[in-house]
Amino acid sequence: MNLTNEIIKHLYYSDCLSVSELSVCTGKSIPKIADEVATLLRDHLLIEDGFAASTGGRRAMRYSLAVDRLPIIISIAIDQFYTAIGIADIRNTLLAPIHTFPVAIYDDEHAFATIIAAAREAIDRLGNPKHCLLGLTMPGFVDSERGLNHSFPSSSPFFNIKQRVESELGYPTAVANDSSAIAVAEHKFGKGRGSQDILVVNFNWGVGLGMIISNKIYKGHSGYAGEFSHIPLANSQKLCSCGKKGCLEVEASLVSVFDAIKAALADGEASHLQQTFQENGEITFSDLLFAFAHGDQVTLRAVKNIMHMLGKGLSTLIHIMNPERIIVSGKGEGFGNDLLPALNSSIQEYCIPRLSRLTEISVSDLNNVQIIASACIAMQQPILIYPKLKHNKLQQL
């Protein structure tokens, strides 16, 4: 990665920075950064953004990215049941509302076509911008280096996903696993900002785990680290898709919340959702959030039980990793801080107090995390492909 791109990347994550701040976060010397910034300024890729707040000495000039000279970021966020598409400029301003639509991704070719069609439509509506970067995140064992998703057979369009998307849409594309990407998003834009070691739980239809260790994503030796959802924990008899019993996933995911509620409704328990279910034949995620926010007993109980199991899982993580912070993110973030009491009491039960005291548990405050996550992934690519000409080389021309 060249310095130019590195500077742009840091400014993307931090909005605006001074030369000396850039020097610290790139690890390069001040003269080097000053030189590079001057070049970028001359090329109108950076703009001066006023002086920094006073710190007792000469005030530093702050620089930020020139929106109209830098690429547009296209984010595609895929989960088991829904896909969302977002388009934003380099300063994270959405250029159109996020478009979310249902797609079940085991439905291969059709699912892929639907997603591509939706993306193309969104891009068309913006007048087919030329200079774009695309980031795509989805569940499964994703090899970001090669752009493959090994959870799909090689016949599936989702297998060689990077190449397929690039050939369909024509923009440089980076792909990553949803939970890993969400960890990056929380680390750069969410509650994990400034922490070196954080764990991010992707509380979604399943439960994923993304780990940031020493400021970088930890993937383990073969890329499977964070297979948190299948650690042996519960004494339950429910069978997991992996073939074992007692996996965290069957006890602590959004799917299990829905299962618990549906079972209660079938038992005829009183609930706001009883009517919703009869009227619409189904319960959506927003129905669930509404019921939770309005104190529906069945919903509260289901969520509380799930948080108890999740807390047991987090206790194990705390013992092993001693993280600075654990962030509950993903779709389940929508429940907000009301998740914390049940979670903390469970951690209190399963964790040595000396350790649990040292890890802060929080719920994400990022809406549409996976869209932000996809944008972060898009930005992992080279932003400017043609390296800027240096001062003296230019003068020769």
Next chain:
Amino acid sequence: MNLTNEIIKHLYYSDCLSVSELSVCTGKSIPKIADEVATLLRDHLLIEDGFAASTGGRRAMRYSLAVDRLPIIISIAIDQFYTAIGIADIRNTLLAPIHTFPVAIYDDEHAFATIIAAAREAIDRLGNPKHCLLGLTMPGFVDSERGLNHSFPSSSPFFNIKQRVESELGYPTAVANDSSAIAVAEHKFGKGRGSQDILVVNFNWGVGLGMIISNKIYKGHSGYAGEFSHIPLANSQKLCSCGKKGCLEVEASLVSVFDAIKAALADGEASHLQQTFQENGEITFSDLLFAFAHGDQVTLRAVKNIMHMLGKGLSTLIHIMNPERIIVSGKGEGFGNDLLPALNSSIQEYCIPRLSRLTEISVSDLNNVQIIASACIAMQQPILIYPKLKHNKLQQL
């Protein structure tokens, strides 16, 4: 850390290296290394150690450390019940047999005095060498930076351990937690050589865990990472010292092996150890190893049960960390590869096969690991305090 010390350190771990190998492992350029090596050679701190094996081109000169010009390493390895003292030169040749003696380290002042006396005697016998480095490893929450062991009250000599040892013995001292240090030893000298991400289980009176992530020890945000022994796992009713039930430590340590055997003997079960116990009133660790090696049924069963529990713990680690390798080390290493069948079958039971296939489980082949570990810790200090004079500066004199 200056380059001179860095080169010496790499040679300590690798015995002998060529300039280009040193360039790779220090991350410095070849001219820089060549220059530095020339200086060290001139000062007789390095010696030419013949040509490297042919690789198809010009053969490289290999360099190794000059034993008599470099410090002697004093290792002090403390565990709950025993302490061992080893003294070796910079090429890891023992200068005297390792002296092991029983000390219970909760017995503060007396225990400390015993250890210091033994160390002083060993040093005396070698004629009080002037240039020494001392490394000390022990259980507890050790802050290596400050040289403190927070598991002891501030009144204990083991609390401000670095300072106390330095003032008693007069040699620069580094201290570390036993399990962390053993992980380093396995990474540098044991089966973890060449791997980037390894987990090392310190199978001792308790069970500890040391983690090497991206070639460096991972301690977590506040230094407590690897508190593996208290993760909630077993359904047993035995109470752990931490106040909880079902901790790994009460089910998977050497202490628990002894407990199981003693219970069986009390029940009158037939065993080689029955006689040993009646004759000596106790069973030593070597009795245990002997019985195990000779197929004593009671011993085999006890060890097998413990390995089953340890395997369950390792399964959790594999899911979360996806390590390249897990090494069972510590005193329990003495059982050798016979530990593996029970361990692997347990991992098979609790782990997703896709994951367990990717992690190799092995038993350490390092005898007296903790002595080697202490030496590694000793070497984390600056080896040469007075920086070598550079070529040109010297010529000015």
Next chain:
DNA sequence: CTTACTTATTAATTTTTTTAAAAAGTTAGT
């Protein structure tokens, strides 16, 4: 409004790396 103190920016020097060239060895074919 001056003095003491911070901090950013610029300039000069030193260090380090990169690149290129030379030297030393190995292998295989005639």
Next chain:
DNA sequence: ACTAACTTTTTAAAAAAATTAATAAGTAAG
């Protein structure tokens, strides 16, 4: 056995980057 092609280490020269020092720009207290 000897030469040609190829590898790899070592040395030398050029380029890049980091340190260090100097300067400019700002703040705060008396």
